[in-house]
Amino acid sequence: MQHLDIVFFAIVAVVLGWKLYSILGRRTGHERQIDPFARPNPPETKKGERGRTIDRDEPDAPIQIGTRRPEGRPEARPHLRPVETRAEPAAGPGASMQPRDRRQLEAEIAAAPESLRDGLEAIxxxxxxxxxxxxxAGAKIAFEMILMSFAEGDTKTLQPLLGADVYQSFAAAIEARRNAGHRLKTxxxxxxxxxxxxxxxxDKQAQVTLKITSEQIDVTEDASGQVIEGDPARxxxxxxxxxFARDTTSRDPNWQLVATQSPA
Structure with a gap:
């Protein structure tokens, strides 16, 4: 009976050994080595918006704000354009005036003579x-447009900006310059x-006179390009x-230049 138990357990041991062999196989020397100091595999990732890879277990990365200005068109500098550039209207009323300039003008108006303040109030x-x-702010843009258009001889642009008398004077000067073969660069x-x-x-006509101080380079050239008046380096x-004047009863909101002069 004892011999039968030994034989039975021997058979069981053989069967278990065969099962283990068939499941685990033999060592061949090519098994993948496990490095206990190796870093674990990176966590599973998924594809995020716009192709960005996002770790499932990674906390949200901090968002950088204001570290870089968006690239695009340079900020407009409406009073520093070359001669060949045509001025464009501002995006809205007063858009071309800096806050400091606005405060200065407000202070000047507040300190102006009573007759001037009464005139502004009446308008x-x-x-x-x-x-x-x-x-x-709008007059500054008009000033530049008129100067540039006059230098270019662009009477089409000038006409709606000028009163009848001023337009005739400007147009005559442009025609005389053209007949002489001269070119004005401003x-x-x-x-x-x-x-x-x-x-x-x-009556119903509003008139506002501005004293405008500007820095300009004005050069007149002949047909061959020789400078006959002015200095390009000065x-x-x-x-x-x-x-500027405007009929306050008109639906046309535009003002026209009706007189020019130099202060005494």
């Missing part, structure tokens, strides 16, 4: 949309200061008095 009552700060380096010199309401500081 505002006749035209509630009138704002002297926004008016000056580079508006910058408008350094604008102040409201006068304002009044005549920047001149010029002061102009420009008067």
């Amino acid at each position: 505002r009552k006749a035209d509630p949309s009138f704002n002297p700060i926004d008016f000056v 580079n508006l380096v910058g408008i350094t200061h604008v102040e409201i010199a006068d304002a009044e309401l005549k 920047v001149d500081t010029l002061v102009d008095l420009w008067t």
Whole structure:
């Protein structure tokens, strides 16, 4: 009986050994070695938005804010354009005026003579949309457009910007220059200061006179390109008095340049 037990357990041991052999196989020397100091495999990843790989177990990465300005068109500098560039309207009323310039103009208006402030108030009552700060911002753009168009001989652009008398004067000067074979080159380096010199309401016509100080390079060339007047290397500081007018009863919101002069 004891012998039968030994034989039985021997058979069981043989069967178990065969099962283990068939499941685990033999060592051949080519088995994958396990390095206990190796870093674990990276966690499973999934494809995120716009192709970015995101770790499932990784916490959200911090978002960098304001570290780099978006690339695109340079900020507009409406008063530093070369001669060949045509000025474009500002994006909105007063858009071309810096906050510092606005504060300075507001202070100048507050300290202006009573007659000037009364004139501005009379215009505002006749035209509630009138704002002297926004008016000056628009006038600065008009100043540049008129200068550039006059230098280029562009009467088509000038005509809606000028009153009849001023337009005739400008057009005559352009025609005389063209007949002589001359070319005017104007580079508006910058408008350094604008102040409201006068304002009044005549009947229904609003008139505002601005004292505009600017830096310009003005050169006149002959047909061969030789400089006959001005210096391309010299920047001149010029002061102009420009008067703009508008009929406050008209639906046309545009102002026209109706007079130009130099201060005494």
